[in-house]
Each structure stands twice: as C-alpha cells, then as structure tokens.
Amino acid sequence: MxxxxxxxxxxxxxxxxxxxxxxxxxxxxxxxxxxxxxREKTRSDEQNACLHAMIGDVAEQLPYQGEWLKPQQWKPLFVSGHAVATDLPHQVVTGLEGEWVNIRESTAKMSIKRCASLITYVEAYGIESGVQFRGVY
Structure with a gap:
C-alpha cells in the first residue's frame, strides 16, 4: 500500500x-x-520563488566583505543569520577536508511561517543595506 x-x-x-x-x-x-x-505544510512554490528572487537582488547590488557573491553563496548567509536572529541552534563544524561548514536548516523543509520569517529577514537586511528590490515577486 x-x-x-x-x-x-x-x-x-x-x-x-x-x-x-x-x-x-x-x-x-x-x-x-x-x-x-x-507536520506543518512546508514553504510554498511562491515563497521559494520570492526568496530566490530577493536573494538575487541582493547578490546583484551588494558585495559581502568586499567580494561579489552569487545568490547560492548569499543563501546560506541569510539562512544562518536568520537562525541566529531567531534563536535557533546553529553549528559550525570542521568539514571532511578541514574546511569550516555551517550545519544549517533546509529551506525546502521550512514551514510556511518559518519561510515567511526568512523572507522578512532578507527584506530587512536588503532595505537596511540600500537594496532596491524589483518587487515582482
């Protein structure tokens, strides 16, 4: 069955x-x-599209620590920062080759409410940093 x-x-x-x-x-x-x-329903396709579009806007308009990052590099920064900002446990471990790895939550498994909070976090960071969001999401 x-x-x-x-x-x-x-x-x-x-x-x-x-x-x-x-x-x-x-x-x-x-x-x-x-x-x-x-369980709670996980984040929607619309939330996923919005989150990635917003992260793309940030990546196009802001360097991070003097370096231009791709959206897939910004995403773990936002997920990690959001976890800390919302008092979720976070963990940095030594990776298989001696590198530092942040063990973070999966956005695909986030509840709708949790993903909305992450989107708000990205939006606040972007606005505070002068990002002009396209607003098409």
Whole structure:
C-alpha cells in the first residue's frame, strides 16, 4: 500500500481518523510498515520563488566583505543569520577536508511561517543595506 494523502485544513480530522481505522480494520498496520506523518505544510512554490528572487537582488547590488557573491553563496548567509536572529541552534563544524561548514536548516523543509520569517529577514537586511528590490515577486 503506497498512498500519500495530504490534509489541507482542520476539517479533515474526521477523515484522517476514518482512514486510520480502515488501516487497523484491514490489518495493514500489523503486516506492513506504515508511516503517518503530522507536520506543518512546508514553504510554498511562491515563497521559494520570492526568496530566490530577493536573494538575487541582493547578490546583484551588494558585495559581502568586499567580494561579489552569487545568490547560492548569499543563501546560506541569510539562512544562518536568520537562525541566529531567531534563536535557533546553529553549528559550525570542521568539514571532511578541514574546511569550516555551517550545519544549517533546509529551506525546502521550512514551514510556511518559518519561510515567511526568512523572507522578512532578507527584506530587512536588503532595505537596511540600500537594496532596491524589483518587487515582482
């Protein structure tokens, strides 16, 4: 049984319980591995596009420590700074070749609320630094 069901709103609670009872009644929970995951919905495609567009604007308009960085270099700086600013744990470790690596959270797994906070963080940093956001996101 390979089935993924997404429940979008609280009105589906009864449906979730019904499906779990069906699994129990059919004996599927006794003979197969079943994973039931309850979590917040992760960031939307629109948020992802907005975040990357904003980071692109920053990369085009600001050097970092005297060097022009690509958007993919700015992104971990923003995710790391946002984690510190919001009191999330952060960790820097020695990498496999002796380099420093920041172990950071994944933007793909961020909740919608968390990603909105990151977007606000990027926006605040950009505005404070004089970035003119295109505003097409």
């Amino acid at each position: 390979n089935k993924v069901t997404r429940f979008i709103n609280p009105k589906n609670r009864e449906h979730v319980l019904f499906l779990m009872m069906q699994l129990l009644d059919a004996g599927l929970l006794e003979h197969e591995e079943v994973v039931i995951e309850l």
